[in-house]
Amino acid sequence: MTRKIAIFDTTLRDGEQSPGASMNTEEKLVVARQLLRLNVDVIEAGFPISSPGDFESVRRIAELAGDDATVVGLTRAVEKDIDRAAEALKYAKRPRIHTGIGVSPSHMHDKLRITEDQCIERAVAAVSYAKKYVEDVQFYAEDAGRADYAFLAKVIQAVIEAGATVVNIPDTTGYSLPDEFGQRIKYLMENVRGIENATVSVHCHNDLGMATALSLAGVRNGATQVECTINGLGERAGNTAMEEVVMGIRMHGDELDAHTDINTREFIKASRLASSITGINVQVNKAIVGANAFAHSSGIHQDGVLKKRDTYEIIDPAEVGAGQSQIVLTARSGHAALKHRLEELGYELDKEHLDRMYDAFLDLADKKKEVYDEDLESLMHESRRNETAVYTLESVQISCGFPLTPTATVTLRNAADQVVTACDFGTGPIDAMYKAVNKIVQVENDLSEFSVQSVTRGIDALGEVTVRVTAPDGEVYTGRGADGDIVVSSAKAYLNALNRLINDKAEHRK
C-alpha cells in the first residue's frame, strides 16, 4: 500500500484572499459541502480573529463537518488569536489550530524584528498554548522556502517537541524550483529528530506556474499532506490546484509511493461551483478542469488514443466528472422531479425555498426547451444571492443598437419596500442601465471588471454575468447574476455587487 497523502483544502482561507473572491458565510458553507463531497481530509475554514464573518464561518463549518473532516482555524503566534480560534472550533469533532511565524531572515529581521532564538521561543510558546485547547496543532514556518536549512530544522524540531502534530513548510513567495524545494523537504526528513511523529505538509504558490510540481517534489521527498485550493484560487497567481496535484498523485502513485482519498469525480462540479461563487473563471486550457483539457483537435486522433493507450497514461474525462451535459428537466417536470434532481446535485431545500426555485425553474423552462444541471446550479446561486439583498430588481427596459442611443429604464425595490424608477442613456445598454441604477442606489464605486459566460450551450443559454466594483476605500466586491437576457443578468449582477458592498459597510459600522 502506498502512503496516504492528506488533502488540506484552503479555498476558504487562502483562496478567499484572491482580490474580489471574498465569500459570505452562506457561500462558504456551500463550498464546504462540496469539499465534503470531494472527501478532503482537512478544511481550513478561515482566520477567526480577522473578522466576525471569519469566526462565524469557522464555527459553522466545524458543526457541518462533524466527523467527516478536520476543520482548521488559522492564527498568528499570538495568544488572543489562538483563544479566538479555539472558541470558533469549540463544537468541532476534529478541530485543528494552525499557528506559526516567519522563519526566513527577511521575515525575522525585517518584518518581525526578532532574533532566531526569539523566533523559536515564540513558535514553541504558540504551539504549547494551542495544545491546551486541542490535541491537533499544525505549525506553519512562514517563508520556509527562503529560510536557512539548519535553522529551519531547529525550529521544526522544537515545535514537534512542543507537541505540533503537523508541520507546514510553505513556499510563501512561489519562486522556488521543484528540485530545490524537494531537497529542502528531504533535508528536514533526515535532520529533524522526531519528524516521523509529525505529518509534514507542503503549501506552494503558483507565481512561476510550478505550484503542482513543487508540491509533488515535496510529496516525493517525504511530505504526506498537501495544501491546495479548488481551481488554484489564491492571491496573485494562486495556490496549488487541488485537481492537478491529486491527478498527478493518481497518475504517478507508484513512483511517488502515494495516494489520496479524493473523490475525483467531483472535480468539474467543484470547479464550476467555485467559479460561480467567487466570479473567477478558469481558462479553457487549464489542466484537468479547463473546457479544452480533454479536447483533442481531431476525433480520429482521439479515437486512436483511447484505443491504444493505457488508462494510466490518459485520464478518462469521466474520472474527473467531465462529460456531456445531461438534459434533465423540461417545462413538464413537476416539483418532485426538481426536488430529486437538486438533491442529486447536493442541494437540500425547505418547502418555501423549493417553491421559489420551482417558479424560477418554470420561468426558465418556458423560455428554454431543455434545462440542464448547470442551469439549475445557476438558478440556485441566483436564489441564494437574493437572500440578503438590500435592493431588488422589479423591472428593466432597454432600447439599443446601432445607430441608436442606448437607453435604460430601471425600477428597483429597496429594503423599506419602496419602489423607485429611473432612466438614463449611455455608450451601450449595460452602461445606460448601470447609470440608471446609480441614480437610485447612490453608492460611490468604480466598475473594474465586467464579463459574461454562457452557462450551457446554445443561443438560448442562461448568461451568467460577473462584475467587480471597487469601493472608494479600495475594497473589491464581486457580483453575479444569471438570466436568459444578458441585460437582466447584468442588472442582477450589478445589484448583487452593490448589495454586498452596502451590507459589508453596514457590518463594519456596527
Added chain:
Amino acid sequence: MTRKIAIFDTTLRDGEQSPGASMNTEEKLVVARQLLRLNVDVIEAGFPISSPGDFESVRRIAELAGDDATVVGLTRAVEKDIDRAAEALKYAKRPRIHTGIGVSPSHMHDKLRITEDQCIERAVAAVSYAKKYVEDVQFYAEDAGRADYAFLAKVIQAVIEAGATVVNIPDTTGYSLPDEFGQRIKYLMENVRGIENATVSVHCHNDLGMATALSLAGVRNGATQVECTINGLGERAGNTAMEEVVMGIRMHGDELDAHTDINTREFIKASRLASSITGINVQVNKAIVGANAFAHSSGIHQDGVLKKRDTYEIIDPAEVGAGQSQIVLTARSGHAALKHRLEELGYELDKEHLDRMYDAFLDLADKKKEVYDEDLESLMHESRRNETAVYTLESVQISCGFPLTPTATVTLRNAADQVVTACDFGTGPIDAMYKAVNKIVQVENDLSEFSVQSVTRGIDALGEVTVRVTAPDGEVYTGRGADGDIVVSSAKAYLNALNRLINDKAEHRK
C-alpha cells in the same frame, strides 16, 4: 556567462491546434510581428503540407522575419512533406525544417506498425532528405517521454550523425514528472555520441499543470532550446507558457546556468494580442500574465514586500509590461497623434487604413472620454476582421428587459452589396439578434460558447465579445467583435464567426 537558451515559439503551429483557435494568414502575421518584438529565436510558423493556408503563412512569415528569427516548417518523416516545407521556406534568410517520427513502443508498434530498425531508418532518411534543402534541420522524437532510454539514445545519435542540428525531445502526452523527464535528458547528454554538436530542445505539455517545471528540468539537465507558446496555448491543457518558462529562467539563471534574450516587457501585450486573436482568455490567477498575478490583497503588505525583498525574489510588474493603462487620446486628438500612438503599439498603416481607423477612433472618443491603448488595439483587431467579411452589419435595433419580450431587428449587407433586414424575438437580446441574423445568413451552426470581456476599466468600456460556433462537420470557428454596445459587439462577433465559416468552406470547395 550562463548558457543561452533559445526560445522556440510554436503559438502559430501547436498553439493554433487549440479547438477554435485557428487563425488566418493575416492574423498569423500580426502574431509573428509580436513574436519578433519579443525577440524569440525561432518561430514555428506552420505545417506547410497540411493546407494552402499553412503553406502561405510559413512563406509570408519567412519573408517577414528576415534575419531576425529562424523560421520553421513542420513535416512528417515523408519526402513530399519536406518538399513542401522547403518550398514554403524558399525565401527565408534562416530556414529550418522540423521533421520527425514516433519513437515510443506505442507509436512504433500500434500507430506506425514499424520495427525499431525501420524507425531509425526513416528518421535518418528524413533528416538526410531535408539536409538537401537546408543546413538547419530539427528532428522531433515524438512521444520521447515514453520511449525506451537506450533506443531513444540510438535514434538521437543516428539523426545527429545524419546532420540534425537540433533534436527535440517532446513529452507528447504531458504526463511526466519533472525529475523523471530531467533524468531522461541527462541520460541523453551522457550517452549520445556527438550530442554536444547539436542543440537539445524540450517540448512539454501541461496536462498535469507541470509544463513549465518539465521544461526547466530539461534545461537544468542540458537542453538549450525550449518550445513554448504565448499564454500556454495549445491542444488540451496547452503547451509550456513562454512567459512562465522565460521568467523561471530569469529568476533562477544562476542555478540553471541559463539565460534567454527575450524582451520580457512585451509579455502582457503579447498575452492580450493572443487572447484577442484566438478568443482564448487567460484566467485572472494565471502566472505572470493574469490580471491578479501581481495583486496582493492588501496595499500595506505589498508596500512591505516591495521595500524589503530583493528584485531577484519578486518580479517587478513593469518587467513583464504590466502597469496602469495610459490615457493617450481623446476626441481632440488628430490624425498624427493616432498614427504616432499606433506606431508605438507596433501597427504601421497605409493612409486609407489610417483614415478608416481615425473614423472608428473618433466615433469611440465621442462616446468615451478617454481612449486607452487597449481600446486602440481592439479597434485595430475590429478593422482587420472586417477585411474579409462576406456579410457586414448595417444596423441592429433591440428592445429588451424584464418583463419584456426581447426583440431584435437586424440589417446586413452581403457580398453582392444587397441590403437585407430581418427581425425575431428570443430569450434575450443576443438570442433574438442571432435568430434575426440566421434568417438572413442561412448557415447551419451551433453556438458553443459566448463570452464578454471588458477591454478597459469603467462602465463605458469597450466590450469585446467572443463566440464559438460549431459547423455540422464539427469544425469550430471563433468570432470576435468590439463595440461600446454589447449587443452590437455580439452581432459583430457572430458575423465574424459566420464569415470565417463561409470563407473556410468556400476555400475547401476550391
